[in-house]
Amino acid sequence: MSAVVETRAPSFLTHTGLLAVRALRGGLRIPVFVVMQLVQPMIWLLLFGALFESVVDIPGFGGGFQGSYLEFITPGVVMMTAMFGAAWAGTSFVQDMDRGVMDRFLASPTSRGALVASTMVYQSVTAVVQGVVVVLVAVACGARFDGGAGGMLVVALAVVLLTALFSALSNAFALLTGQQEALIGISQLITLPLMFLSSAVMDPSLSPDWVQSVARYNPFDWAVVAGREALSATPDWGLVWSRLGWLAVAALVLWWLATRAFRALQRSA
Amino acid sequence: MSPGTSPGTSTRAVDLRKTYPGRRGAPAVAALDGLSFAVPDGTVFGLLGPNGAGKSTTVRILTTLSRADSGTATVAGLDVAREPDAVRRAVGYVAQKPVTDPMGTGRENLVLAGRLQGLGRRDARARADELLERFGLTGAANRLVKTYSGGMARKLDVALGIVHRPQVLFLDEPTTGLDPEARAEMWAEIERMTGDERMTVLLTTHYLDEADRLAARVAIVDRGSVVVEGTPSELKDGLHGDTVVVELDASAALVLPDGAAPARARLTRLVVEAGLRDVVVDGAQVRGRAEVGSAALPGVLATLDAAGVPVASATVARPSLDDVYLRYTGRAYGAADRTGAVVAEEVAA
Numbered sequence: 001m002s003a004v005v006e007t008r009a010p011s012f013l014t015h016t017g018l019l020a021v022r023a024l025r026g027g028l029r030i031p032v033f034v035v036m037q038l039v040q041p042m043i044w045l046l047l048f049g050a051l052f053e054s055v056v057d058i059p060g061f062g063g064g065f066q067g068s069y070l071e072f073i074t075p076g077v078v079m080m081t082a083m084f085g086a087a088w089a090g091t092s093f094v095q096d097m098d099r100g101v102m103d104r105f106l107a108s109p110t111s112r113g114a115l116v117a118s119t120m121v122y123q124s125v126t127a128v129v130q131g132v133v134v135v136l137v138a139v140a141c142g143a144r145f146d147g148g149a150g151g152m153l154v155v156a157l158a159v160v161l162l163t164a165l166f167s168a169l170s171n172a173f174a175l176l177t178g179q180q181e182a183l184i185g186i187s188q189l190i191t192l193p194l195m196f197l198s199s200a201v202m203d204p205s206l207s208p209d210w211v212q213s214v215a216r217y218n219p220f221d222w223a224v225v226a227g228r229e230a231l232s233a234t235p236d237w238g239l240v241w242s243r244l245g246w247l248a249v250a251a252l253v254l255w256w257l258a259t260r261a262f263r264a265l266q267r268s269a
Numbered sequence: 270m271s272p273g274t275s276p277g278t279s280t281r282a283v284d285l286r287k288t289y290p291g292r293r294g295a296p297a298v299a300a301l302d303g304l305s306f307a308v309p310d311g312t313v314f315g316l317l318g319p320n321g322a323g324k325s326t327t328v329r330i331l332t333t334l335s336r337a338d339s340g341t342a343t344v345a346g347l348d349v350a351r352e353p354d355a356v357r358r359a360v361g362y363v364a365q366k367p368v369t370d371p372m373g374t375g376r377e378n379l380v381l382a383g384r385l386q387g388l389g390r391r392d393a394r395a396r397a398d399e400l401l402e403r404f405g406l407t408g409a410a411n412r413l414v415k416t417y418s419g420g421m422a423r424k425l426d427v428a429l430g431i432v433h434r435p436q437v438l439f440l441d442e443p444t445t446g447l448d449p450e451a452r453a454e455m456w457a458e459i460e461r462m463t464g465d466e467r468m469t470v471l472l473t474t475h476y477l478d479e480a481d482r483l484a485a486r487v488a489i490v491d492r493g494s495v496v497v498e499g500t501p502s503e504l505k506d507g508l509h510g511d512t513v514v515v516e517l518d519a520s521a522a523l524v525l526p527d528g529a530a531p532a533r534a535r536l537t538r539l540v541v542e543a544g545l546r547d548v549v550v551d552g553a554q555v556r557g558r559a560e561v562g563s564a565a566l567p568g569v570l571a572t573l574d575a576a577g578v579p580v581a582s583a584t585v586a587r588p589s590l591d592d593v594y595l596r597y598t599g600r601a602y603g604a605a606d607r608t609g610a611v612v613a614e615e616v617a618a
Contacts, residue, residue: 014384015385018381018384018385019381019385022370022373022377022381025372025373025377026370026372026373029372029413030372096370098366099366099367099368099369099371100363100364100365100366100367100368100426101368101369101370103329103334103362103364103366103368104362104363104364104368104382104429104430105385106333106334107332107333107334107357107360107362107439108357108362108382108385108386108433109354109357109358109385109386109387110385266333266334266335266336267336269329269334269335269336
């Protein structure tokens with residue numbers, strides 16, 4: 001008779017780490033996916049950069065923003081890439097639910113919070129790597145960022161918080177609907193409008209008043225503003241940290257909601 | 270289960286009920302309608318029934334994945350509604366669908382499952398190697414699961430369910446979709462596994478021969494409740510005598526389509542007059558029972574011949590779980606499985 005193996009109490013952090021490693025490993029095993037993930041943000045940057053290059057010449061653009069348009073949109077494109085990627089985070093839940101993988105996890109002591117958090121970690125790692133690519137391409141095209149390494153770290157933090165927020169939202173939708181199609185809804189109906197109702201590629205002060213009002217409550221814009229401010233020569237740190245703070249609160253609330261969505265799944269099962 | 274306690278039935282369901290709301294105006298579907306059973310500890314218990322009978326729903330409630338509308342269930346002495354976390358530590362669950370991650374290797378799948386169950390890194394690796402060896406997957410240990418054959422993947426599914434040596438293992442249709450060879454191998458694995466690890470196993474299956482071979486006790490589930498429960502031999506002995514099966518010729522099947530009630534009634538009457546009881550006509554097959562089948566058969570054939578009903582073949586057999594199913598549900602097993610499948614698809618849609 002084999003003795004019962006001693007088991008430790010399951011831990012949220014251990015589970016998050018184990019599941020994030022599984023996701024990263026799985027992602028890296030699809031080379032086409034990796035290449036697409038790296039090429040796409042470059043396309044955004046070069047496309048928007050070329051399309052709207054001359055908007056910086058509009059009088060009053062950026063409320064005194066001094067740099068080139070490329071420098072203006074780089075943080076915007078970094079955040080866009082992060083948000084668009086995170087909107088699809090629920091895909092892996094849907095795949096696991098289509099197979100019996102999710103049921104196996106849920107019939108075991110696997111931490112529900114860790115299931116959600118692990119996709120937040122996985123998406124964040126992807127988004128930070130993509131952000132680095134965007135910044136490198138921008139620099140290669142002549143952009144200069146006065147914020148330096150400190151500013152870049154703040155941008156990375158904003159990327160992580162923004163990714164966490166939208167990954168949790170996407171996971172919640174995936175758990176409640178179990179359908180890939182619902183995630184298309186998030187991308188089309190939520191993230192795309194949020195992108196245009198922000199200062200990512202256009203200065204909202206040139207847009208109608210209502211756009212500016214919406215942008216103030218737009219979590220995506222919080223990340224863009226925090227990132228752009230941190231990269232400037234003289235950041236308004238009060239603004240940066242308040243936006244990052246709101247992002248962190250929103251990400252925590254959505255993580256909690258996504259974790260609660262497992263109960264809805266059990267009720268409907 | 271602490272040593273010293275006499276073997277009991279710490280895994281049981283009492284009067285489970287569950288109704289799925291009908292979608293898009295469809296009527297609600299009662300998946301479970303007062304289902305009850307008790308599993309003797311340390312044995313293999315079979316829930317046997319056609320697709321849509323409520324077996325998977327029962328397993329999902331017992332593994333905390335779903336909740337019953339009413340009724341109670343305990344697993345390893347733990348109430349599934351009140352102590353779900355403790356239940357999850359006590360059970361292993363192998364779903365009907367594949368439970369492996371196709372983008373991980375066999376070993377990675379096992380190590381991750383072990384670690385999520387609370388094993389340390391070294392213990393999880395050792396256990397993974399042990400299970401790979403036991404299930405004959407050592408050679409494929411470092412290959413991605415998406416390259417596995419159906420039989421290999423199913424073995425890994427079962428290995429994932431026992432990585433933490435659960436007290437109670439749930440196997441939901443473990444051999445559905447496997448070819449006969451892989452199925453025979455899986456049966457051998459399950460027998461060896463239950464012998465070695467002394468687990469309580471709750472097996473659902475819609476294969477009568479599978480329940481007959483693996484389960485110490487069987488509960489036949491039909492339309493959301495247990496219609497009869499016992500050891501396979503008890504159930505079969507409850508049916509006295511032999512089973513006589515007459516396959517009619519295809520030309521006779523043509524004059525007896527489903528719904529041709531008068532023709533079927535006439536045929537049934539003929540066969541009853543010839544000395545069989547519990548007669549059921551299902552398509553081109555006529556089944557009945559007789560105290561001594563070989564003695565009754567000539568009379569049956571003569572009667573059919575005299576009535577001009579052509580016969581393709583006739584067999585006499587000791588009662589099987591097939592006959593038990595027929596006896597307690599009033600339907601032939603194959604027919605129930607077909608109608609049940611439609612219900613199951615509606616529920617899943």
